Amino acid sequence: MSIATALGTSFTDSKLRSAFLKWQCRVRQMAMRDADGRPDDGIMPALVLPGDAEPLGHIITILNKAPGYALVPEMQHMAARTNDPAERRAKAIEFLSSAYYQKHKEFSDILTSTFPPESKGAAQIRAAERCTLKFDAYNQRFDLVCKVWRLAPHNPLYQATMAHNALFNPGLHPDTEVLGFEPDWEASRAEPGI
Template sequence: MTSVSALLGDSYVKHPMKDRFLKWQCHVRQMMMRDNLGKPTDAVLPEVFLEGQDNSLGSIITIMNKLPMYSETPEMLHMARKTHDPAQRRSQALQYFSATYYQKYSHFSDILTATFQGGSQGAAQILKAAQCRLVFEAYSQKFDLLCKVEALSQSNPLYVSTLAHNRLFNPDLPGETQVLGFAPDWTQCIAEP
């Protein structure tokens, strides 16, 4: 991922695999919000593989963020400030994300994000490798994405959006949270079927 991509929040690459993946992710994330009360399913929990390793480091929860021109981060921050009751906040978030949030795949960045606790060994390994494969497999669909990885600064819009999203579901998110950005190289990605 280039610094420009991270700053702009998208690779701006035109590729049919990108469109296919984003459409699928929007669909499964909306289903997750509606049918699974927002609890992450395998469709958003890819296995992480580093180059030359056959064994997964484990799975991570990925977040899809809207492109800056479609950002709804202010709305998420407002929801979080509106109440200190975690159950009420979660209920409002579920209603919000279940409605129209995931309706237009073209409004989303192709840079996925994930949060890690400060000092996470897994995050350190991924960053040291500088790239990894994220393997999503659910609902008879598989995507194997080769991604460049970068730690996002606290001022990065994707960092802010990721924390705003996650705090709606986990108000106890540690202050030392690290956010990594995963930018797929769409020419190297594989889908089955």
């Protein structure tokens, strides 16, 4: 396991990293404010395995705050306050559309995604150990070459991902698998360039 994954974020001053995080904060804020929290192409990249020309599929990614800024207890409290999924979702959208995505420097560059227990797709991604996440939305494209990690339940990004997803999916299986995607900023690209 990399030190970045253990700590929840990489430590680099890459211009591409900063541009991507700013862009992600903006597209996620727009999804919360303008699309009622529904993910779009800015949040759902195509996932391409090494050697493949076609994507395995699209995944919904979570952009988590770095552990020093994480609001996991607040999200867990919101989820526990009501059994009404519509009320929970409304509170989550209100919370995430306010100031949550305002400061890109508070976010980890390790994206996460959930998969059902025993997912064949997740197993295939894990076995490849690397992939490219292709984001293409709002006249911007990012191709992120990533190392894939299976996150353990004690990992801060696992906990943040589960807390976030519980706000939108009350039926989230307790054995949900969380994969982390750690970008290699030197190998990744943007179009238009940064």
